[in-house]
Amino acid sequence: MITPDKILKFIKQKPALNLSQLEKEAALPKKTLHKALQGLLTLNEKHCNLLEPILREYGYADELFAKAKIIAIVNHKGGVGKTTTTINLGKALALAGFSVLLVDFDSQGNTSQCFGVYAPEVQVIDAILDNVPVPILPVAENFYLAPSNIKMAYRETDLVNAIGNEKRLRNKLSQISEQFDYILIDCPPALNIFTTNALVASDMCIVPLQPEAYAFYGVENLFNRIYEIRQHVNNTLQVKGILFTMVSNTLVHKQMMTFVKEQYKHIPVFTISIERATIIQQSQVAQQDLFSYAPKSNVAMQYMELAKEFMTI
């Protein structure tokens, strides 16, 4: 059933829709949708009934919102911005009105630490190995965390030896995916059983990449792993895009970005890239996401742009 909430989410995911045109086609008073998007008006049943047939022509379907889209933020190279991207893309989506769960799937626990969670009593690895629910901690409006810490590393062998080991996270997330619009999984810097679990559980992945030689050399192995997973276990896994991170305004970075695009013509690259900025390190010391710490900073705006580019249907 179409609801005001789903209508607004659909419109946000289709920035190419002309709101005035929609209002005209649905015979709604002018600016109804503009005001609803700004939170100045609540769409009522009559608005919804008028909009439903029009939006269906533009691709609306109830299934679009039936369960969360699951996205792995993945690169086995360390320190490329996976955690930073998970947290700030997640927060940007939550600020846009979507319900977002961050799954910390790295025993370093950096995503959890960002929210002040150091020693979660129950963590993601317990949920996937023992028969307990995924722990879900609210961290802000529309924004939730499934935490991890070093204990996850101690249980890696248990996971390797478990029946159906590669699908454990997928099975667990499928039980809660109706509660969220997006589930973002922060992966560890390794091509191990945890990363495989994350990719098997996901509809798509984002690959943060620094435009530097060493970062580029290893990425081929990651793409090979993704193809293997697609071939054998999860044939709908999509690479949503390479995201260039920690980019400086230097010739070498420009050349490297052009080179990557030429090498991987078949893989999308996000138009927006994330610049190198010390404000990111400062926000992490302050244990805040960028939108709380420095909402007007360039990098906050870049992560908001990324969210817009990412959520476009």
Ligand SMILES: Nc1ncnc2c1ncn2[C@@H]1O[C@H](COP(=O)(O)OP(=O)(O)OP(=O)(O)O)[C@@H](O)[C@H]1O
């Ligand atoms: N755009 C940026 N500009 C400057 N520093 C950044 C940027 N993005 C991330 N960093 C810093 O780089 C370091 C690594 O970032 P982050 O933890 O997000 O990477 P990661 O890929 O998750 O690392 P790991 O592989 O260890 O999990 C952190 O200290 C972070 O503050």
Ligand SMILES: [Mg+2]
């Ligand atoms: Mg990390």
